[in-house]
Amino acid sequence: MRYVIYPLLLSLSSLALAESAAANIEDLQTEAQLRIKRFSGELKTALQAAISSGGLANGVQVCKDQAPLIAAKWSTDGWQIGRTSLKVRNSNNSADSWERQILQDYAIKLANGSAPAQLKHAEIISSGDGEVFRYMQPIMLDTQCVACHGSQVAEPVTQQIRHHYPNDLATGFTPGELRGAFSLQKQL
Ligand code: HEC
Numbered sequence: 001m002r003y004v005i006y007p008l009l010l011s012l013s014s015l016a017l018a019e020s021a022a023a024n025i026e027d028l029q030t031e032a033q034l035r036i037k038r039f040s041g042e043l044k045t046a047l048q049a050a051i052s053s054g055g056l057a058n059g060v061q062v063c064k065d066q067a068p069l070i071a072a073k074w075s076t077d078g079w080q081i082g083r084t085s086l087k088v089r090n091s092n093n094s095a096d097s098w099e100r101q102i103l104q105d106y107a108i109k110l111a112n113g114s115a116p117a118q119l120k121h122a123e124i125i126s127s128g129d130g131e132v133f134r135y136m137q138p139i140m141l142d143t144q145c146v147a148c149h150g151s152q153v154a155e156p157v158t159q160q161i162r163h164h165y166p167n168d169l170a171t172g173f174t175p176g177e178l179r180g181a182f183s184l185q186k187q188l
Contacts, residue, residue, distance in 0.1 A: 025133070029122045032135040032184045035081050039074045040182070043067055056147050057160040063148075064164050068092075078186050083139065085180030089149075089161070089170035098125075099183050102136050106178055116140050116178075124188065131188040141179040149173045 043066065050062035067083070067090075074081045084095045086103050095103055106119050121136045141149060148157060151172045161168050173179055 025122055025124060028133045028186065029120070029135060031079075032122070032133075032186075033120075033137070035074045035079060035184060036137060036182045039070055039081055042070045042073075046070065056154065056157045060148060060157060060160040060164065064090075079184060080186070081182065081184045083180055084183045085139075085170065087169040088180075089165050089168050091167060093180075095183075098134065099136065099181070103178075103181060106138050106181070110138075110178055129187075133186045133188055135184045136181045138181050139179045141173045141175055141177045143175050145173070145179065146175060149179065 043063075046066045047059055047063055050066075051059040071082050082093060084093050084099050084103070086095060086100065086107075088094050102121050109119060110116065116138045119138050123134050125132050125134055147153065148161070149170050149172075151174070153161070153171055161171075170179075
């Protein structure tokens with residue numbers, strides 16, 4: 001009997017585990033997307049208000065101050081949310097090796113005709129410290145972004161960017177191009 005029941009139990013329990021991991025990753029993905037929506041919505045609102053009240057140079061200042069604060073606001077309950085890129089403005093946003101690989105993969109897939117919405121990436125990574133859920137979603141450049149990330153940034157804006165970010169790499173982008181990604185993680 002033992003010989004019959006054991007493998008059966010084992011296979012049933014591993015099936016159940018696989019199913020709960022699959023359900024879990026979907027829930028985590030949904031929550032990651034919700035946090036991105038809140039973070040990007042609030043950042044966009046803050047940026048637009050800053051630009052309409054004080055112009056683009058003021059927008060740079062507000063983005064500098066508000067982006068980390070709004071990210072912190074949505075980095076609760078074990079989550080960490082941020083933005084990254086292969087060409088960063090703020091070096092605190094530099095990609096780690098996992099993020100770099102995914103961003104490089106995005107660039108290849110986009111060049112081969114994938115739609116940005118197809119490039120959401122969710123993964124549970126096991127390491128010595130346990131398991132961590134990681135999620136990335138591309139950020140594409142649109143026409144509103146060129147004033148600060150394009151190839152013809154106005155002089156007062158450039159001055160403000162240089163002042164705060166002497167090592168800025170985040171200009172020269174054109175609309176429709178991959179600018180970077182939202183990147184989230186949660187220790188499980
Ligand atoms: C008013 C100027 C301004 C505009 C407009 C602007 N950005 Fe930025 N962007 C900045 C600044 C300043 C930072 C650095 C923020 C920080 O210190 O975290 C930044 C950072 C970023 C980052 C984080 C990675 C990095 O380079 O540090 C991404 C991604 C990004 N911007 C995308 C966009 C997109 C997409 C748009 C258009 C929807 C946009 N930005 C519009 C000024 C701007």
